[in-house]
Amino acid sequence: xxxxxxxxxxxHVQEGDSTNFTCSFPSSNFYxxxxxxxxxxxxxxxxxxxTLNGDEKKKGRIxxxxxxxxxxxxxxxxxxxxxxxxxxxxxxxxxxxxxxxxGGTRLMVKP
Amino acid sequence: ETGVTQxxxxxxxxxxxxxxxxxxQHLGHNAMYWYKQSAKKPLELMFVYSLEERVENNxxxxxxxxxCPNSSHLFxxxxxxxxxxxxxxxxxxSQARTxxxxxxxxxxxxxxxxx
Numbered sequence: 419x420x421x422x423x424x425x426x427x428x429x430h431v432q433e434g435d436s437t438n439f440t441c442s443f444p445s446s447n448f449y450x451x452x453x454x455x456x457x458x459x460x461x462x463x464x465x466x467x468x469t470l471n472g473d474e475k476k477k478g479r480i481x482x483x484x485x486x487x488x489x490x491x492x493x494x495x496x497x498x499x500x501x502x503x504x505x506x507x508x509x510x511x512x513x514x515x516x517x518x519x520x521g522g523t524r525l526m527v528k529p
Numbered sequence: 530e531t532g533v534t535q536x537x538x539x540x541x542x543x544x545x546x547x548x549x550x551x552x553x554q555h556l557g558h559n560a561m562y563w564y565k566q567s568a569k570k571p572l573e574l575m576f577v578y579s580l581e582e583r584v585e586n587n588x589x590x591x592x593x594x595x596x597c598p599n600s601s602h603l604f605x606x607x608x609x610x611x612x613x614x615x616x617x618x619x620x621x622x623s624q625a626r627t628x629x630x631x632x633x634x635x636x637x638x639x640x641x642x643x644x
Contacts, residue, residue, distance in 0.1 A: 422571070449629035461533065462619070464632035507572070511629040516585065519572040 422510045424520035431498050432528050438494045439523040441508030445489035450511040453482055453493055456522070457504045465493075465506075498527040531555050535620050535636035542610065543644050550605040550639045552620030560626035561603040562633065563595060564619040572619065578603060579626035610643045617641075 423442045431437050443451060450469045456462040466475045471486040479496045495502055505524045509517035533554045542548050554561065563575040577585035578597040592614075594606040603620055617640050621633040 452632060454635075459637070461635040461637045464634070467630050467632050469630060509572075513629075516574060516577065517572075517633065518574075521569075521571045 422508060422518050422520040424506075424508055424523050426523060427521065428524040428526070430526045430528065433498060433500060435498050435527075436494065436496045437498055437525065438492050439506065439525075441491045441493070441520055443489050443491070443508070443510040443518075443520075444512065445486060447512040448486045448489075448510075449513070451484055451486075451491050452509040452511065452517060453491070454507040454509065455504050456507055462507060493523075495525070498525070500527045500529050503527045533620060533622055533634050533636035535618075535639050537639060538637065539640045539642075541642045541644065542607065544610060544612070546610075547606070547608045549607065550618055550620075550641075552603040552605075552636055554601055554603075554620075554622040554634070556622055556634060558622040558624050558634070559600055560623045561597060561600070562621040562623075563603065563605055564621065565616050566619065566638075567613075567616040576605075577626060584626060607641075610641075612643050615642045 425440050452467050453465040454462040455465050466482050468484040473484040475482050482493045484491045503526050505522040507522045509519045536551045560579045562577050564572045566572045574587050575589045576595045581597045596604040617638045619638045620636040623631040623633045
């Protein structure tokens, strides 16, 4: 993988459903993997910075895992709420603090 | 005011105009960034400044000219743009450019339309 790829591009779920999405990135020269949450008309907001293979981070109902050997990270949302509706971006850092972003997963949670 | 602010939030300009985008960070950070998001494309890094020195120019055309007069302010000067330059321009800052573990803090962006 040469670029950062996210799947799916968009996702519609019902309130209360749990969901997950994927970020794939080049596994060579890995420094860190960032997850951001971007609500419409607002600024992207950092969720997690993950650095070690096997890392698992959690913030409330949102958690993320990291596999640097195979080059992927999963973001999980447990019991989705309408306020979770946003675009979730991942970014790969392979030099200094230069981020290469994926195209994002747009999540819409229906009440 | 806290965080990263950007002005204007929306800008419409003709191809012969000269305009500037402004970014200000109130976080005491040393590094500032310009990103571009075109329709249906990922966020793309344009420029990086560290301690007021430009350290990265990601093959950006010269019609975009950044300026960083101090560590709190970043400008993007625009001159003879093309319609394909219409995009959302985001500014970000971080504590140190060289630390890959520092999260970046983003402004809300300027939506630019070039007619």
